[in-house]
Amino acid sequence: MSGHSKWATTKHKKAAIDAKRGKLFAKLIKNIEVAARSGGGDPAGNPTLFDAIQKAKKSSVPNDNIDRAVKRGSGAEAGGADYLALTYEGYAPGGVALLIECLTDNKNRAVAEVRTALSKNGGSMGESGSVAFMFNRKGVVIVPKKQPGDDATEDSLLEVVLDSGAEEVNDLGESFEIVSEATDLVAVRESLQAAGVDYDSADSSFLPTVEVPLDKEGAKKMFRIIEALEDSDDVQNVYANGDVPDEVLAELEAED
Incomplete structure (x- = not known):
């Protein structure tokens, strides 16, 4: 779903500088708290916490803010909430699964x-299991093309990550998306x-x-x-199976 991936990456960058910045911060802080609560407050021994930070x-x-979230999640500081992880299924207009x-x-x-x-917004809730089978859990690493040294290329990234379990490298415009099995995410x-490649997430x-x-x-x-x-x-992530052609995405970005 290259179109949605590109849109999501662009939207994430814009969110860091627009009015939704506070909401984005709150979601990222919540991720840190939950990761620290489930796996401990030491990022070196908790890969999920490391990636959230x-x-x-x-x-x-x-x-x-990050340090306090780790402390709240790990119990070193009072005030952490007991968050419940929930997944809902639904549909957007046109039969797009969510x-x-x-x-x-x-x-x-x-x-x-x-x-x-x-x-x-013209959508509807789905029954449990109604759309989940249309998605696979994967590891996804976003790498900007602009790097401190030589810019990243598809070939240079494949050379670094292929032996770690990476399945594909997709061009998202200003960045690359490296896809692997979720269990290989940390290795990738x-x-x-280890190769000195900067990554966004x-x-x-x-x-x-x-x-x-x-x-x-x-x-x-x-x-x-x-x-x-x-x-x-309460919503942390939304995944959709709508495929947006590059030319349509470009038109929509031009309208923003």
Whole structure:
């Protein structure tokens, strides 16, 4: 789903400088708290926490906020919430499948906000299992093409990560997306670090196995419903199987 991947990467960069910055920070901090609670507060022994911290730093979250989140999550400091991880399934207009991951301290509020965001934007909730089979859990590392030394190329990255379990390298325009099995994510990330390659994020994500081709109007509707969902403080990630052609994506970006 190159179109959605490119859009998501661009949107993430914009979020760091626009009015949604505070909301992005809150979601990244929540990821750190949950990772520290489940695997301990030492990033060296907790790869999930390490990646959550790196992602927060790349998005300019202040170090003090990161440190306090680690302490709250690990129990070294009071005030941490007991977040519940939930996954909802739904549809955007045009039959686009949606997987919605939440971290919340109030299940009733989370499901109500997800249902409202879907229904107000032409979507609907799905039964459990109705769309999950259309996605596979994968490891995804985003690497900017601009590097401190030589710029990254598809061949140079493949040379670094192929033996670590990487399955493919996709060109997203200003960056590359390295896809692996979720269990190989840490090995791929460590290979990049050992080679001195800078990366923006390393996440366990859901990638679609079946895609729905979208025209401009269909893409607009999908992005609108994703943004409405992500506007909820309880929603951490939204995955969609809409396939947006490069030329349509370029038109939409020009309109922003």
